[in-house]
Amino acid sequence: MRVVSDSFSFRRLGLWYGIYRLIIASSLLAIFFLNLSQSTDDYKYQTFYIITLIVYTFISLLQFLLLYLSQSLLPKKIIFFSIIDVSCFSLLTFAQGAPNLHISLLFAITIFITNLLLSHRKALSLTLLSIISVVYIPFIDSWLYTHHLNNIGSTLFLAFLFLVIYFTAQFTVKRFENLTKVNNSQSIAILQLQDLNQYILEQVDMGYLVINDKQHVILVNPAAHELLNIEAAQPIKDTPLQSIQPELYEYIIFNRLSQGERFIFEPQGLTKQIHIRIQKLKVPQQLLTLFIMQDAQKFNDHVQQLKLAALGQLSASIAHEIRNPLASIVQANELLADADDSERAMLQNMISKQSLRINHTIESTLDMARSQTPITKTILLNHFLIECLKDDFSDVPKDQIQLSILLQIYIKFDETHLRQILINLIRNGLRHTSKEQATVEIKAYTKNQYAVIDIIDFGSGIPEHHIRNLFSPFFTTEINGTGLGLYLSRSLCDANQATLNYIKLKHATCFRIECPLVVV
Known part of the structure; x- marks a missing residue:
């Protein structure tokens, strides 16, 4: 397990390691001769110390030249050099008679560097060799001269420190390897994205x-x-x-x-x-x-296609919106022949009203297509909802639509737009509610300075894969549907600074209209 894997980087670090060893050997030699004139008490075996130091300096110079001139067998050379370092530092410590701070620091640096450059097992072996190289000194000294252990506490502490350095270095190596892996994976992902972008640019x-x-x-x-x-x-x-x-x-x-x-x-x-x-x-x-x-x-051809698509969408929207009042006119016309005078007047009034509604729907849709601002006015929602249900749902049994509104709620909305939205949503709920609970609930209430209108039916619900397309134009699951009801309803809400959203309930389906409250 080595941090540096490519040969060029490994050789470069090996050369830097060689330079470091040469500088250390030369510095130790210079320090010895500078201290020689002042005191010789720091060296228990002075002659042995200087001989070891000279040999180490000479070997370091040869090893650096060997690293510089030859690139072969680099890992083995690093192992050999590290063993030389540990051996020489051990002999220098023995010559001083006790562990020394400077030599101990060189031991620690060697252990840390070998963890970076060598595999896990080789680094562990070198760490154990370093521990042995300092632990044996008090025992050899005791056996040869003093016959009792000296400096055993500092020696054991130094051995423990070597183990701490080893585990710290291994932790550092693993973190570095993880970062390298993340960096490599990100680099590969970036290259893949670049290739994908290049391919897309070539194809468009x-x-x-x-x-x-x-x-x-x-x-x-x-x-x-x-x-x-x-x-x-x-x-x-x-x-x-x-x-x-x-x-x-x-x-x-x-x-x-x-x-x-x-x-x-x-x-x-x-x-x-x-x-x-x-x-x-x-x-x-x-x-x-x-x-x-x-x-x-x-x-220009693309723009023309968009214009034609918009024209087709506008035409379909108008057809969709006039279907309900036209059905009421047809029904009233059929009943007109057998009606008495009072019923005839009521039916004629219905035909007139629905005809005006058709005309207004067409005009409003055209106005929306021309991006004209809706004609908004303050509406008392309580009265408006009751009137809408009476005028536009006279063909529906009263028990099938339940209205719940407890407070007086005022909103600002285009009346025609709000009526069209409610007709679309309520008719949609009546078509999809279940036979067991064939009702549609309309709840109006306030929430956080907003007026809320919920239209709830109790049908089988909307499948998950259809939810994202609910408000898309021309999306429908009905054979005879145009797919414009929800799309146009949301468009009208947007035009009046309101929102229309689908709310998933546990046993029901809810479409919620939210618009700002008006304080009267």
């Missing part, structure tokens, strides 16, 4: 050109190559825009481009026009400009 029909503040090209995809008539073989990256597309360069120089600006660019020699949109990109230490390019003819 839109042209993308990125330049820096010096007007040098940073990125250009194949679609931009084709639109700007740039040769594919021509080197692009970090190339001045002036050299590959001088006309676009001149346009940029003479026109200050702002964020989101759009313009039509027509290069000389090409029959097609290019629709370009500007996007400013702020990245560290520089500002980039992204040109999003598309063939102008294709862009």
Whole structure:
């Protein structure tokens, strides 16, 4: 288990280790001769000390030259050098007669470095060798001279310190390896994302050109190559825009481009026009400009398709909204022939009212399509809900719709819009509620300065995979449905600064309208 795995880094650290050993050996030699003139009491065996030190310095020099000149068998050389270090430090400690702070520190550094450069087992072996190299000294000294143990406490403490350094170094190595693994995985993920982005850029029909503040090209995809008539073989990256597309360069120089600006660019020699949109990109230490390019003819075709889709959606919305009042007119017309005078007047009044409602629905939908502001007014919700149920749900038995509203609640809303929203949601609930509990509950209450209207039915509920598409246009699970009821209801709520959301209940389905309260 080695922190440094590649040979180049391992050799470089090995050389630094060799330089360190050479400096240590030379420094110990210099310190000895400087202290020699002052005192010799620090060395129990002075001659043995200086001989060991000279030999160690000479070996360190040879080992450094061997590391520098040859790159083969680097791990084995590091092991050999570490054994030499431990042996020489042990002999120097013996020559001093007792553990010394400076030599002990060199032991500790050697143990820590070997944990970084060598495998777990080899580092442990060298640590145990270091412990043996200091523990044997008091016993040998006692056997040869004093016949009793001296400095055994400091020696055992030093051995314990070596073990602490070993475990600390191993913990450091493992943390470093984990960080390295995380870094490598992140680097791989970044490279994969770069490859994916590059692949996407190569496949899309839109042209993308990125330049820096010096007007040098940073990125250009194949679609931009084709639109700007740039040769594919021509080197692009970090190339001045002036050299590959001088006309676009001149346009940029003479026109200050702002964020989101759009313009039509027509290069000389090409029959097609290019629709370009500007996007400013702020990245560290520089500002980039992204040109999003598309063939102008294709862009115009796409816009035309969107217009046709919007027209179709508007037509379907109108058809959907006039279906309910038209059904009431047909029903009243059928009953008109057999009705008496009082009933005839009531039915004619219903036909007139529903006809006006159809006309108003068409006008309101057209107004919404023209982005006109809704005509809002203060509404007393209590009276409005009762009137809506009476006028628009006369064909529904009274016990099938239960209204619960205890307080007087005032809101600001377009009356026609709110009526359309309620009709859509209540009719929807009546269609989906269960036969066992064939009712729809309407609850109106206040919550945190908001008026809340809940329309609850007790059907089988909405499947999880349908929830995300509930308010999408043309989404429906009914054969004869248009899929515009919920979409239009939410659109009308948005236009009146209200919200419409689906609320999942345990045994029921709830659609909730929330809008700000009005204080009267």
